[in-house]
Amino acid sequence: MPQYVNEKTLESLAAFHGHRCPASLYGLRAGYLALELLNTERAKDHELLGIVETGNSHFANCFGDGVQYAAGTTFGKDNISKNPLGKFAFTLIQPSSKKAVRVLLRSEVLMGFMETNFFKMRKNKVPPNQLPQEDIDFVVNGVLEASDTELFSYKRMEGYPIQQKQSLFEAVICESCGEAVVTSYVVSYDGKDYCQPCANKMFIS
Ligand SMILES: [Zn+2]
Ligand SMILES: [Zn+2]
Numbered sequence: 001m002p003q004y005v006n007e008k009t010l011e012s013l014a015a016f017h018g019h020r021c022p023a024s025l026y027g028l029r030a031g032y033l034a035l036e037l038l039n040t041e042r043a044k045d046h047e048l049l050g051i052v053e054t055g056n057s058h059f060a061n062c063f064g065d066g067v068q069y070a071a072g073t074t075f076g077k078d079n080i081s082k083n084p085l086g087k088f089a090f091t092l093i094q095p096s097s098k099k100a101v102r103v104l105l106r107s108e109v110l111m112g113f114m115e116t117n118f119f120k121m122r123k124n125k126v127p128p129n130q131l132p133q134e135d136i137d138f139v140v141n142g143v144l145e146a147s148d149t150e151l152f153s154y155k156r157m158e159g160y161p162i163q164q165k166q167s168l169f170e171a172v173i174c175e176s177c178g179e180a181v182v183t184s185y186v187v188s189y190d191g192k193d194y195c196q197p198c199a200n201k202m203f204i205s
Pocket of ligand 1: 019
């Protein structure tokens with residue numbers, strides 16, 4: 001178990017999330033790893049921004065609760081957003097330094113998880129709180145015992161574009177695709193304005 005995760009952490013996460021599960025723990029560890037890579041502490045206000053790429057209505061939405069819990073980027077503070085791509089990735093951005101890191105759960109880890117009894121029962125619609133304890137323990141311990149590098153790959157980014165917050169009564173032309181974008185949705189990078197899909201093409205692999 002990593003030193004920053006102890007039994008109290010697991011209990012608090014389960015209390016926040018509702019049950020103990022591997023996907024929330026993947027998120028927890030992704031969030032802590034992102035903080036460590038940016039050499040910063042959990043967000044108290046808006047000093048950090050998060051982007052979670054898990055989408056909607058699928059088996060691992062719990063990932064999003066783990067990243068919120070760990071990194072302090074939460075929907076309540078409005079310092080996290082969802083980019084619903086159906087990927088198990090979390091990007092943490094530090095606006096003051098424009099540094100960011102995208103942490104991605106390794107595909108082989110996810111595919112291995114999908115072979116477990118836990119996953120198969122969840123796929124058969126057994127609710128998390130009705131799963132046999134030993135099957136929960138097996139997957140949870142698997143997440144806790146793995147190293148950061150076994151679980152995740154990551155990419156550091158410098159000069160990360162920070163989204164402008166401006167009046168909704170203005171629009172500009174995206175430098176890349178030429179489509180007009182309301183300024184509050186524009187991403188500025190290197191003195192130029194881009195719409196979000198064009199900015200994503202440049203900054204998210
Ligand atoms: Zn869960
Ligand atoms: Zn564009």
